[in-house]
Amino acid sequence: MQNPFETIRVEVATMSHLLAIAFFFLPVIVGLTSCVTAYGDDPPxxxxxxxxxxxxxxxxxxxxxxxxxxxxxxxxxxxxxxxxxxxxxxxxxxxxxxxxxxxxxxxxxxxxxxxxxxxxxxxxxxxxxxxxxxxxxxxxxxxxxxxxxxxxxxxxxxxxxxxxxxxxxxxxxxxxxxxxxxxxxxxxxx
Incomplete structure (x- = not known):
């Protein structure tokens, strides 16, 4: 029989890795978005x-x-x-x-x-x-x-x-x- 706590531990570990990746790329995505929003496709x-x-x-x-x-x-x-x-x-x-x-x-x-x-x-x-x-x-x-x-x-x-x-x-x-x-x-x- 599988230990239910191990399943939860694996899911938490996977979720924390996904969050870490999201927080790493979020500033890049927001930066690119604000650059495009501020200047459109053409820089000033x-x-x-x-x-x-x-x-x-x-x-x-x-x-x-x-x-x-x-x-x-x-x-x-x-x-x-x-x-x-x-x-x-x-x-x-x-x-x-x-x-x-x-x-x-x-x-x-x-x-x-x-x-x-x-x-x-x-x-x-x-x-x-x-x-x-x-x-x-x-x-x-x-x-x-x-x-x-x-x-x-x-x-x-x-x-x-x-x-x-x-x-x-x-x-x-x-x-x-x-x-x-x-x-x-x-x-x-x-």
Whole structure:
């Protein structure tokens, strides 16, 4: 005669394995569902980088976009093409680099360029290749470039250690709703 408790033990063990499998795959299924729900079949941006090891992520929440760039080599570019009808109202860029020898962003018509001094952290900002004509805070293309440490707090020394350069890209760059923007960067410490 078979022990009824053994049958129950086997059924409980089988049930616990099924639950473990379900809990393992549930986040994956929910993640895929929310991704499809949030973006449909087409993600809001297509990103093409010059180097395979560059990582560019774009997140958008409440019409605020954040572009995060990680570039191990420190010298590269990325093209960010919008799939939707328009760019977010606010676009913040985070360059996870140790230094910023030169930065350039273009919408195909206008180009904003910047550099951060490796000795003093002084920021220079100019437009359309005219480096001798620095932009001031009254200019439509002016933006503040902040140096942020790994703890999210402002820092003043370069090279940055696990930090990033952060800037809110000027609204004038997106005024005519360009189909894409191109970013170029050079890290002092590449």
């Amino acid at each position: 941006f297509r990103i093409k980088t010059k180097r395979d090891d560059d990582k560019v992520e774009v997140t958008v929440e409440n019409d605020k976009g954040v572009i995060s760039v990680r570039s191990p080599f420190g010298l590269s570019q990325a093209i960010i093409e919008r799939s939707g009808n328009k760019w977010p109202d606010i676009v913040t860029l985070r360059l996870h680099l140790k230094g910023l020898e030169k930065f350039k962003v273009t919408n195909g018509k206008d180009t904003l360029e910047a550099a951060v001094s490796s000795q003093y952290g002084k920021v220079r900002l100019w437009k359309d290749g005219k480096e001798d004509r620095a932009l001031d805070s009254k200019h439509l293309y002016w933006t503040e470039i902040r140096m942020v440490g790994k703890d999210g707090e402002p820092v003043k020394t370069i090279p940055l250690k696990d930090g990033y350069f952060e800037m809110q890209l000027p609204k004038a760059l997106f005024e005519h709703n360009p189909p894409s923007i191109t970013l170029h960067w050079i890290d002092f410490y590449r």
